[in-house]
Amino acid sequence: MTARSPSAAQQRGMAIISALLIAAVVAVIAGGMLTRQTLFTRALESEQLRVQGSWQLQGGLEVGRQRLWEDRQRDVLTRPDQAWARPIQLAALGPGSGPFEGRLEDEQGKFNLRNLLANDRLDPLQIENFQRLCALLGVNAAVGQRIGQRVIASYPRLLGPEGAAPAASGLHSGRETSPDAARKPLLARQPMLRSLDDLLGIEGVDEQLLARLAPFVTILPANTWLNGNTASAEALAATVPGLTLPRARALIAERDSGQWFINQGDFINRLRLPEVPADKVRVGITSEWFRLQGQARGERRRVRLLALLHRSEDNMPRVIWSRVGV
Structure with missing residues (x-):
C-alpha cells in the first residue's frame, strides 16, 4: 500500500x-x-x-x-x-x-369662469353671478372671491367700464389710476387656467371643494352662454337674476320631462320674470x-x-x- x-x-x-x-x-x-x-x-x-x-x-x-x-x-x-x-x-x-x-x-351646462371677463374687461354681472353660485353651493364667500381673483389674474385686461372712451392725454404714469391707464391693458399675472384642478393651491381650495364645484363650474378658453337644456338648477339660479332655486328646480323638472327649450325666447317666456331684461339672461339652447x-x-x-x-x-x-x- x-x-x-x-x-x-x-x-x-x-x-x-x-x-x-x-x-x-x-x-x-x-x-x-x-x-x-x-x-x-x-x-x-x-x-x-x-x-x-x-x-x-x-x-x-x-x-x-x-x-x-x-x-x-x-x-x-x-x-x-x-x-x-x-x-x-x-x-x-x-x-x-x-x-x-x-x-x-x-x-x-356649467358656469364658465372665463366669463368673469368679457372683451378684456371685468364683467360685473358675471362676477355677481359667480358669488351667487358660491352661496348656493355653500362655498365660503372669501374663498369664492379668491377663486375669482385668480381667474381674473390669468388674463390681460383693460381698466374702466365696457365701452368707456379714455381721455386722450398721451400720458401714462404706469399706475392703474393714471388718466391713460385704460388704453394699456394690464398683463396677466398668473398662468392660464385649463381646468378646475389648476385652482389647487389657492387658500381654502382643496380636492373636496373642487369635487363640490365640478358639476357646476368649468373653465373654457372662450366666453360662453349657459345651455338651458343641460344646466343644473343651481347654475340657472346663479345666472338668471331674480330666479330662485325652487323655481329653477321646477323649470328643470319640466325640461327633463321632455319639454326642452327650443330657443332663448322660449326659455325667457317660461321664466315668468317679466321684470328681468332679456339682455341679462345669458342662457341659450346649444353647446360647443x-x-x-x-x-x-x-x-x-x-x-x-x-x-x-x-x-x-x-x-x-x-x-x-x-x-x-x-
Whole structure:
C-alpha cells in the first residue's frame, strides 16, 4: 500500500475548488440572464399594454367626436337625451387589455369662469353671478372671491367700464389710476387656467371643494352662454337674476320631462320674470364645448383620459387639450 503524496492531494483539492468556482460563476451568469430575460419580458408586456391602452383611449376619443358631430347634424339643440350623452364603451383589444369606459359632459351646462371677463374687461354681472353660485353651493364667500381673483389674474385686461372712451392725454404714469391707464391693458399675472384642478393651491381650495364645484363650474378658453337644456338648477339660479332655486328646480323638472327649450325666447317666456331684461339672461339652447372623461382598464393598471373638445357648426369636433395619466 502506497501513501499518496501531499502534492497529488493538494492538486486534487484545487481541482475540486476550481470546479465549484466555475459552477458558481455559471450559476450567477445563468441567474443574471434569467433576470434580464424576465425584466425584458415584463417591459415588453408593459409596452404592449401601454400601446393597447393608448389605442383604446384614442378610440374612445374618436367615438366621442363622431357622436358630437352626428348629433349636431341631426338637431341644433344640445340635450341630454342625445347620443353624445350616453356612456362610451369599447371592448378590449386583446389579452391583458381591458375595455374603455367613458362619458362626455356638456361644459356649457356649467358656469364658465372665463366669463368673469368679457372683451378684456371685468364683467360685473358675471362676477355677481359667480358669488351667487358660491352661496348656493355653500362655498365660503372669501374663498369664492379668491377663486375669482385668480381667474381674473390669468388674463390681460383693460381698466374702466365696457365701452368707456379714455381721455386722450398721451400720458401714462404706469399706475392703474393714471388718466391713460385704460388704453394699456394690464398683463396677466398668473398662468392660464385649463381646468378646475389648476385652482389647487389657492387658500381654502382643496380636492373636496373642487369635487363640490365640478358639476357646476368649468373653465373654457372662450366666453360662453349657459345651455338651458343641460344646466343644473343651481347654475340657472346663479345666472338668471331674480330666479330662485325652487323655481329653477321646477323649470328643470319640466325640461327633463321632455319639454326642452327650443330657443332663448322660449326659455325667457317660461321664466315668468317679466321684470328681468332679456339682455341679462345669458342662457341659450346649444353647446360647443364638451369634456370627455374615460379610462382603459388592464390587468395591472388603468389609464385615464381627460380631454376638452370644441364642436363648431361646419367641422368635426377638435381636441383642444388632453391629459393622460394612470
